[in-house]
Amino acid sequence: KEVISKNFIEQIIDKDIEEGHCKTVQTRFPPEPNGYLHIGHAKSILLNSGLANKYNGKFNLRFDDTNPTKEKTEFVESIIEDVKWIGGDFEDRLFFASNYFEQMYEAAIKLIKKGKAYVCDLTPEEIREYRGTLTEPGKNSPYRDRSIDENLELFEDMKNGEYPDGSKVLRAKIDMASGNINMRDPIIYRVARMTHHNTGDTWCIYPMYDFAHPIEDAIEGITHSICTLEFEDHRPLYDWVVTELEYENPPKQIEFAKLYLTNVITGKRYIKKLVDDGIVDGWDDPRLVSISALRRRGFTPESIRMFMELCGVSKSQSSVDYAMLEYCIREDLKLKKPRMMAVLDPIKLVITNYPEGEIEYVDVANNQENPEMGSRQVPFGRELYIEREDFMVEPPKKYYRLFPGNEVRLMHAYFVKCENYITDDQGNVLEVHCTYDKATKSGSGFNERKVKGTIHWVEATTATKAEVRLYENIVDEEKGVYNEDGSLNLNPNSLNILKECYLEPSFGEAKRLDSYQFLRHGYFCVDSKDSKEDNLVFNRIVSLKSSYKP
Ligand code: ATP
Numbered sequence: 285k286e287v288i289s290k291n292f293i294e295q296i297i298d299k300d301i302e303e304g305h306c307k308t309v310q311t312r313f314p315p316e317p318n319g320y321l322h323i324g325h326a327k328s329i330l331l332n333s334g335l336a337n338k339y340n341g342k343f344n345l346r347f348d349d350t351n352p353t354k355e356k357t358e359f360v361e362s363i364i365e366d367v368k369w370i371g372g373d374f375e376d377r378l379f380f381a382s383n384y385f386e387q388m389y390e391a392a393i394k395l396i397k398k399g400k401a402y403v404c405d406l407t408p409e410e411i412r413e414y415r416g417t418l419t420e421p422g423k424n425s426p427y428r429d430r431s432i433d434e435n436l437e438l439f440e441d442m443k444n445g446e447y448p449d450g451s452k453v454l455r456a457k458i459d460m461a462s463g464n465i466n467m468r469d470p471i472i473y474r475v476a477r478m479t480h481h482n483t484g485d486t487w488c489i490y491p492m493y494d495f496a497h498p499i500e501d502a503i504e505g506i507t508h509s510i511c512t513l514e515f516e517d518h519r520p521l522y523d524w525v526v527t528e529l530e531y532e533n534p535p536k537q538i539e540f541a542k543l544y545l546t547n548v549i550t551g552k553r554y555i556k557k558l559v560d561d562g563i564v565d566g567w568d569d570p571r572l573v574s575i576s577a578l579r580r581r582g583f584t585p586e587s588i589r590m591f592m593e594l595c596g597v598s599k600s601q602s603s604v605d606y607a608m609l610e611y612c613i614r615e616d617l618k619l620k621k622p623r624m625m626a627v628l629d630p631i632k633l634v635i636t637n638y639p640e641g642e643i644e645y646v647d648v649a650n651n652q653e654n655p656e657m658g659s660r661q662v663p664f665g666r667e668l669y670i671e672r673e674d675f676m677v678e679p680p681k682k683y684y685r686l687f688p689g690n691e692v693r694l695m696h697a698y699f700v701k702c703e704n705y706i707t708d709d710q711g712n713v714l715e716v717h718c719t720y721d722k723a724t725k726s727g728s729g730f731n732e733r734k735v736k737g738t739i740h741w742v743e744a745t746t747a748t749k750a751e752v753r754l755y756e757n758i759v760d761e762e763k764g765v766y767n768e769d770g771s772l773n774l775n776p777n778s779l780n781i782l783k784e785c786y787l788e789p790s791f792g793e794a795k796r797l798d799s800y801q802f803l804r805h806g807y808f809c810v811d812s813k814d815s816k817e818d819n820l821v822f823n824r825i826v827s828l829k830s831s832y833k834p
Pocket residue numbers: 313314315316317319323324325327328510511512541542543544550551552553
């Protein structure tokens with residue numbers, strides 16, 4: 285019998301239901317529309333939507349768009365696409381925090397009326413000074429004891445645009461001596477003339493994150509507001525806001541550890557810099573781990589979900605190996621994708637005793653481990669392409685592939701024996717000449733002699749030509765992601781473009797995002813941006829070799 289162990293968040297939810305704090309579960313994913321989502325966000329999406337699913341609850345996608353400076357409509361669209369693709373099923377539960385500005389304003393007035401908020405005229409520098417330090421308590425603002433009426437009037441004037449940007453703020457009246465600096469009369473509203481992508485110029489005051497977020501959660505009936513560990517210190521303020529505003533079923537904040545991948549750039553800020561500096565080809569460059577980049581590279585939602593399952597949910601910070609993600613995509617594609625022959629670094633092989641101009645078809649299983657995938661007919665003839673590295677003039681010991689005098693199997697076809705080769709003036713091999721033995725055809729049962737090497741090939745006159753892009757980590761793994769000054773250590777060889785590759789002719793039908801195993805090379809996917817019908821471009825998703833042991 286399967287043992288189902290629950291993560292710490294599920295244990296909290298179970299207890300909340302048992303003790304009657306909530307009946308249903310409602311979660312949300314609250315991205316700021318200021319960039320593209322990355323694999324870290326995928327964790328949060330799958331965690332939140334997964335909990336809603338497990339408890340038969342609801343999952344909201346909510347744009348946390350209360351800070352107009354960096355927000356763009358372009359990001360809203362890409363985020364919606366990415367959340368859907370990864371499997372965060374929000375149905376029609378799409379919300380914008382900016383639609384709650386009016387309610388937030390009213391909430392602020394409620395606090396003022398309760399004597400729990402005041403308008404403060406200190407400058408930003410003075411506010412910082414008065415705030416104190418970790419070891420020293422803060423000092424009360426001289427404006428802290430303004431009357432409720434005065435505060436109401438001043439706050440309304442702030443809203444009506446009577447004060448310049450930054451000249452006045454509204455602060456929660458909590459405790460300037462609190463051991464938690466977040467509780468030392470935090471700012472909850474500021475004056476800022478900014479055009480908002482949703483509300484335009486309606487507002488010249490905007491709420492601060494710590495005030496806005498719990499209100500957004502409460503308005504939507506969120507039961508468990510799941511966020512990352514850096515907000516742990518903000519939880520007392522979150523609780524203060526929902527308590528003082530007297531919400532009937534206040535939401536509860538729970539923190540978990542962010543997902544970090546070793547030697548991988550995830551931060552929006554850093555990805556943006558690579559994009560802005562033109563080092564990568566946009567947010568969906570296949571070397572990045574933004575969700576759009578993973579999709580373009582050929583990762584599947586299933587593989588990313590499997591990865592998140594393996595990572596688990598925890599409260600302690602750790603870093604996961606990228607090899608684990610690679611393991612998941614191999615596992616996902618292994619039985620689903622056809623295994624085809626593709627020559628990435630071609631040289632010609634001529635079978636001198638094969639009839640000129642003749643083509644025969646060999647029957648090849650599409651996936652040797654999955655017979656349900658059927659088979660296909662692959663053309664074979666006198667002129668083939670093989671990999672340059674599968675032939676050597678002077679082979680080292682234990683090299684079992686082609687060299688003068690040696691015989692190998694051409695996968696799914698015949699034994700060929702190397703008789704000769706042609707070079708150019710510099711000694712580069714141009715052609716390998718072989719003879720074949722008709723009796724050795726694959727599947728014929730021939731067993732009079734054996735060969736040690738098997739190599740793949742593509743028939744030259746019918747081959748589909750393609751461009752193939754091989755990737756390495758964009759980070760220099762020897763040096764680590766960041767330099768001391770915060771700059772990135774980049775690997776100059778992260779992209780290797782092979783312009784002249786030859787594939788079996790059935791690749792002619794390859795479509796956007798189709799993926800395949802190229803025998804001996806790994807898994808590859810049609811590039812959704814640059815591939816054209818008459819100029820196929822493939823991305824290597826992952827090689828076949830693995831450094832990860834499950
Ligand atoms: P980044 O700084 O990496 O760009 P962010 O936290 O600024 O991310 P938001 O749009 O504010 O991006 O994040 C939306 C949600 O995704 C938040 O609840 C946040 O906690 C969560 N999240 C962001 N990064 C990670 C991560 N690496 N692992 C898990 N959750 C994450």
